[in-house]
Amino acid sequence: MDSPKISIICPLHNKISYIGETIKSVLEQTREDWELLIVENGSTDGGAEFAATFVDERIKVLVSQKCGPGAARNHGISNAVGEWILFLDADDLINPDYLKNQLAFAGQHSEAEVIVGQWVQFLDGSTE
Numbered sequence: 001m002d003s004p005k006i007s008i009i010c011p012l013h014n015k016i017s018y019i020g021e022t023i024k025s026v027l028e029q030t031r032e033d034w035e036l037l038i039v040e041n042g043s044t045d046g047g048a049e050f051a052a053t054f055v056d057e058r059i060k061v062l063v064s065q066k067c068g069p070g071a072a073r074n075h076g077i078s079n080a081v082g083e084w085i086l087f088l089d090a091d092d093l094i095n096p097d098y099l100k101n102q103l104a105f106a107g108q109h110s111e112a113e114v115i116v117g118q119w120v121q122f123l124d125g126s127t128e
Contacts, residue, residue, distance in 0.1 A: 006083070007035050007081060007084070008086045008088050009037050009076030009087055010090055011041050011069040011072035011089065011090065012040050012048060013043050013047075013066075015045075016050050018091035019090045020050065020051075023036065025095075026088070029099045030096050030100045034058060038061045038062065039062045040063045040064065041066055041068070101117075
C-alpha cells in the first residue's frame with residue numbers, strides 16, 4: 001500500500017458495543033487512501049480483540065498505556081504516516097463521502113492547516 005493521504009486515529013477504551021460500526025463507517029469510505037489506527041487504551045471489554053478481527057491492511061490496532069484519550073491520540077499520531085490526521089472516537093460514524101469531501105476542500109484551500117466539518121449527535125436507541 002502506498003502512503004495513505006489520511007491517518008484516522010481512534011482511541012479505544014471499553015467501547016466494544018460501538019467500535020464495529022465505527023470501523024464499518026471507515027471501510028465504506030469512497031476514498032481508499034487512508035489508514036485507521038485504533039489505539040487500545042486499557043479496555044477490559046475485549047474491544048481491541050474485536051477490532052483486530054476486521055481484516056484489512058489499512059487497519060492497525062496499537063496498544064498504549066492507559067493514560068486517557070489524549071495520550072492515546074498522541075500515540076496514534078506518533079505512528080501515523082498520512083499527510084492529514086482525523087480524530088475519530090470509537091463511538092463515532094462518518095458518512096461514506098466524508099474523507100472525499102474533506103480532502104477535496106483541503107485541495108481547494110492549500111493554506112488550510114485544520115479542517116472541520118459538521119456533526120450530528122444521536123442518543124442510544126434513537127433512529128435519527
